[in-house]
Amino acid sequence: MEYNLVLLYTSLAIGILTLISVLKRANGWFFTIKFNSKKFNLPPGDMGWPLVGNMLFFLQSFKDGNLGSFFSYYVTRFGKGGMYKTFMFGKPSIIMTKVEISRKIFMDDENYDRGMPNYILKILGQAQVGGFTREESKSLHRMTTLIKSDISLLSNYFDFAKEIVKKSFEKLVDMEEPIDVLLAIKRPAFDVLMRILIGDGVDNDMVNVLFEETIYLFHGCHGLPFNIPGSAYNRGLKARRAMAKIYQYILDERKVMIGKNKTREKSNILLEMMLNTQDDDDEGFNDEKIIAMLVSYTFAGFESVALVASTAIMYLENHPHFLDKAKVINESLRIATAKTIFFREARNTININGYTIPKGWKFLSFSWNYHMDPRTYVRPKEFNPSRWDDLKTKPASFLPFGVGPKMCPGANLARLEVSVILHYFLLNYRVEQVNPESKIEPPRSCLVKFKKI
Ligand code: HEM
Ligand SMILES: *[C@@H]1O[C@H](CO)[C@@H](O)[C@H](O)[C@H]1NC(C)=O
Ligand SMILES: *[C@@H]1O[C@H](CO)[C@@H](O)[C@H](O)[C@H]1NC(C)=O
Numbered sequence: 368m369e370y371n372l373v374l375l376y377t378s379l380a381i382g383i384l385t386l387i388s389v390l391k392r393a394n395g396w397f398f399t400i401k402f403n404s405k406k407f408n409l410p411p412g413d414m415g416w417p418l419v420g421n422m423l424f425f426l427q428s429f430k431d432g433n434l435g436s437f438f439s440y441y442v443t444r445f446g447k448g449g450m451y452k453t454f455m456f457g458k459p460s461i462i463m464t465k466v467e468i469s470r471k472i473f474m475d476d477e478n479y480d481r482g483m484p485n486y487i488l489k490i491l492g493q494a495q496v497g498g499f500t501r502e503e504s505k506s507l508h509r510m511t512t513l514i515k516s517d518i519s520l521l522s523n524y525f526d527f528a529k530e531i532v533k534k535s536f537e538k539l540v541d542m543e544e545p546i547d548v549l550l551a552i553k554r555p556a557f558d559v560l561m562r563i564l565i566g567d568g569v570d571n572d573m574v575n576v577l578f579e580e581t582i583y584l585f586h587g588c589h590g591l592p593f594n595i596p597g598s599a600y601n602r603g604l605k606a607r608r609a610m611a612k613i614y615q616y617i618l619d620e621r622k623v624m625i626g627k628n629k630t631r632e633k634s635n636i637l638l639e640m641m642l643n644t645q646d647d648d649d650e651g652f653n654d655e656k657i658i659a660m661l662v663s664y665t666f667a668g669f670e671s672v673a674l675v676a677s678t679a680i681m682y683l684e685n686h687p688h689f690l691d692k693a694k695v696i697n698e699s700l701r702i703a704t705a706k707t708i709f710f711r712e713a714r715n716t717i718n719i720n721g722y723t724i725p726k727g728w729k730f731l732s733f734s735w736n737y738h739m740d741p742r743t744y745v746r747p748k749e750f751n752p753s754r755w756d757d758l759k760t761k762p763a764s765f766l767p768f769g770v771g772p773k774m775c776p777g778a779n780l781a782r783l784e785v786s787v788i789l790h791y792f793l794l795n796y797r798v799e800q801v802n803p804e805s806k807i808e809p810p811r812s813c814l815v816k817f818k819k820i
Contacts (some may be wrong), residue, residue, distance in 0.1 A: 393417050398452075398459055406716070408723045410461065411445035412452030420454025422591070429706065432808060434735040438464055450720060453731075456484035456710075460729035466764050468720060469732040472711055473771035476501070481773060482712030482729045486592035490584060490603045491666055492611060492659040499660075503652065504773075507660060510640045511776035514563060523635065524780065527567070528787045531558045536796055539817040545801045548813045552677045552788065554578065556669040559784055564664055565617055566636040573613050580606040581665050588666075607662055614661045618642070618654060637664065672781050675703045676788040677810035682750050683789075684798055692793075694752035696785055700767040702750060707734040709769060737764040795819060 394414040402409065415421035428437040441451045441462060449465035463469045472479055481504070488494040499507065514524060535555035539546065557578050561569070587603015594601050621638060625631060634640055641660060644651030652660070679699040682689075689695060709732040717724040724730075739747040743764045744754060768775035775781070798815040805812050 391416060394420060394454055398454070402725055406723065407725055408721070409452050410448060410450040410722050412441065412462070413444070414452065414454040414459070419591075420457075422455055425455060426590070432706075434706065434733060435739065438462075438733070438736060448720075450722060455731060456729065457486070458484070458727075458729045459725075460731050461724055463730060463732045464736045466737045466766075469709070469737075469766075470763065470770060471719070472730055472732070473709070473769060473773065476772040478714055478717055479711040479730065480714050482710035484592075484710070486600070487588050490587050490600070490607055491663045492607055493663060496655045496659045499656070503656070506644070508772075508776045510637060511780075513640075514635055514637075514780060524563070525783065525787070527562050528559050528784055529791075531555050531562070532787050532791050536791055536817065540796070540819050542817070545814040545816050548677045548681060548798060548800075548815045549673055549810050551815070551817070552680070553670065553673040555788065556672040556676070556784065557581070559672075560665065560669040563635075563668075563780070564637050564661055565614075565621075566638070569617060573617070577610055577613055577665070580609045584610070584662075584666060585670060610662055610665065611658050614658045615654065618657060637661075667775075668777055671704065672784050672788075674810070675699045675781075676785045677813075678703045678750075679785070679789055680792055680798060681800070681809035681813055683793065684800065687797075689752055690793075691752060692786065692789055694755040695789065696782065697755050697765070698750060698752040699785070701738045701744070701765060704767040705735050705738040707767075709733070711773075734766055737766055740764060 394417050397417075398414050413421065415424070424440075425437055428434050441453075442464065445451050449463060449468055451462045451464075453460050453462050455462075463472070483493075485494060488498065493499065532555050535558070539551055558574070561567075561574055561577070583599075583602050583606035585603075586599045587601075587606065590599055592600045594604065618638065621642065625639065625642060634643065638657065638661065641652045641657045645653070675696070676699070679695050682699070683695065711730040711732075713724055713726050713728050713730065716726050717728075738744070741747050743758075768778035768781070797818050797820055799818060800813050800815050802812070802814045805814075
């Protein structure tokens, strides 16, 4: 009897293990068969489980702040080639861990599209308008860069950023309760962005709702995209619809205003620049595209500014003697953007580094591999602005904003903004952390009180 039970359990266990190992390989077999022609030559790697691929392992390492363990799995198992096949974000993909290979791809606009996962394009409203063409993306980049390169507009940008930051610090000092430092800095960063996107004549309540909904939009993007009632993704989609309504209202209002005013000067507000591209021949950005752009910029244009600035603030709290702002900003950028994921998608069949990759596959590059590389940055997890003293040797491994035609169009604005925030902070304020026992890396989960000095 007992013997039979042992037999039963043993065969059950073997059955389950076999099933698991079949499932675990099924994805790999599927893609090997699908792309098993002489035409392709894929790098080594692991396609993970059906449907989710390697996402669970990835998200876990991401959450633990230890992406290193994810990459070292590939390097130890599949060699130091720097390119590995995988299945992530719902698509067969190539992970690139070497900065030289990534830079090659970033510089090549012909063969690579922007490859953001479709569920994120949906939450931004880009999927619904058919995305932006290459021409439209270029035109958006030009407009954004205009804001920083036109001398008269630049001084303007500087002035209003100063005003917004000053006012928000004054408010923060008056607060009775401690506040999460990241959230505290998000607000002025958001207000500066709104000034660039829609100008400053917009109703305050509307801007407040936009800010609150944007926070849900972020949550919706940071996890698995299950669109079921109550899920973060579902709430994120709702947030986008609410934001789109507000932006449509502002757009309609602005059209009337511009239509009435024949003596209007050249605008430095992105929404108006986009409206100015519309003409009677249906050329330029239509309303739907303008709104998708506004939502996308709201998504891209302030959270990382707040992350970088509050990283610097929390560091300076513990090392007040460090006064070289330029180095603090670079070091904050290096640390705060260490978890950036760059997405690209092959427009054509791609020949690269001896491999032939099918059209439609994604290319994923992670700044972790460059910003946390101990060969470039000694003891990379340490916040140490002094490392910038003699770091001129390897600027190739510093990519906070990316590089090439698709790099961040707001890079200079962002640097300027972080610099304004730090300037006012250092001159007049300090923070006191009320939960120093928090084990989470600053600036996350730091509750602080702002003090005037
Ligand atoms: C410290 C702050 C910021 C960081 C670290 C940052 C970083 C990045 C990165 C890494 C990318 C992707 C580049 C690529 O794929 O090659 C990106 C894209 C983008 N960023 Fe930023 N960014 C910042 C601030 C801003 C600001 C202030 C704006 C707006 C004024 C902005 C607007 C955008 C837009 C619109 C894109 C998408 C561009 C496209 O699709 O072609 N960013 N950013
Ligand atoms: C028209 O625009 C100009 C500058 O762009 C501004 O000074 C003027 O007040 C506007 N007129 C009206 C009626 O809004
Ligand atoms: C910060 O990084 C930029 C490159 O991204 C570089 O041009 C600049 O010299 C660096 N600043 C310092 C102080 O090292």
